[in-house]
Amino acid sequence: MNFSTSMPASPAPAPQVPDLSCSNLLALDLGTTTGWAMAPPDGGIVSGTVSFRPSRYDGGGMRYLRFRTWLDSIGEDADRIAAVYYEEVRRHLSTDAAHVHGGLLATLTAWCEQRAIAYQGVPVGTIKRHITGRGNADKAAVVAAIRARGFNPTDDNEADALAILLWATETQGGVR
Numbered sequence: 001m002n003f004s005t006s007m008p009a010s011p012a013p014a015p016q017v018p019d020l021s022c023s024n025l026l027a028l029d030l031g032t033t034t035g036w037a038m039a040p041p042d043g044g045i046v047s048g049t050v051s052f053r054p055s056r057y058d059g060g061g062m063r064y065l066r067f068r069t070w071l072d073s074i075g076e077d078a079d080r081i082a083a084v085y086y087e088e089v090r091r092h093l094s095t096d097a098a099h100v101h102g103g104l105l106a107t108l109t110a111w112c113e114q115r116a117i118a119y120q121g122v123p124v125g126t127i128k129r130h131i132t133g134r135g136n137a138d139k140a141a142v143v144a145a146i147r148a149r150g151f152n153p154t155d156d157n158e159a160d161a162l163a164i165l166l167w168a169t170e171t172q173g174g175v176r
Contacts (some may be wrong), residue, residue: 024078027165028086030104034067035157037165038078039130045165047151052104063100064107071111081117084108085168087160088121122164124138125173130171131163 029035035046049077050070052063075081086108089101112119125135131145139156147168153159 009140024081025165025168026074026078026081026084026109027086027161027168029157029164030086030101030108031157031161032063032100033155033157034104035153035155035159035161037158037161037164038074039169040078045097045162047153047158047162047165049106049154060109064103067104067107068111071108075115081115083120083168083172084121085164085172087124087127087164088123090123093119122167127160127163127167130167 012049024041025039025125027037027039032053033049033051035047035049037045038127039045052067052070054063079084086105094131111117128137128142129135131137132141134141139147142163143153143156145163149162151159151162159175
């Protein structure tokens with residue numbers, strides 16, 4: 001018996017480029033305290049931080065369930081999210097930080113895939129170089145550069161999210 005069939009190979013679908021002019025962009029600095037920034041199509045920018053620190057009674061997955069619930073609320077509040085940009089961390093200071101980041105990243109990418117939202121990691125050095133001019137700038141320099149642009153971040157997490165958003169809008173979708 002011959003089970004092979006000759007089917008014409010279907011080409012892989014071309015990746016869709018999100019239309020950044022009519023939708024929200026979301027930038028995230030993933031961590032126990034996650035920084036976020038969003039650029040709606042009207043040109044304004046909103047930002048903040050949210051904590052996913054578990055309580056002593058939480059199971060291991062509660063942090064990620066809370067993160068997913070938070071993403072759902074952001075998705076409902078925003079008319080349409082065209083793309084999500086996040087800080088692509090290659091080296092963590094601790095094993096725990098690596099595990100938390102990996103879990104949040106897995107939750108985020110699955111959430112985006114389920115909703116057909118484009119997502120992209122941005123290397124830390126790229127973000128720092130764009131906002132400060134130096135790829136190895138420290139946290140204080142990033143916060144200072146964000147403040148020089150007229151923002152008032154509460155901490156370095158929010159500053160990082162704003163820096164990611166500014167990189168995305170200025171290099172990926174035109175200045176808003």
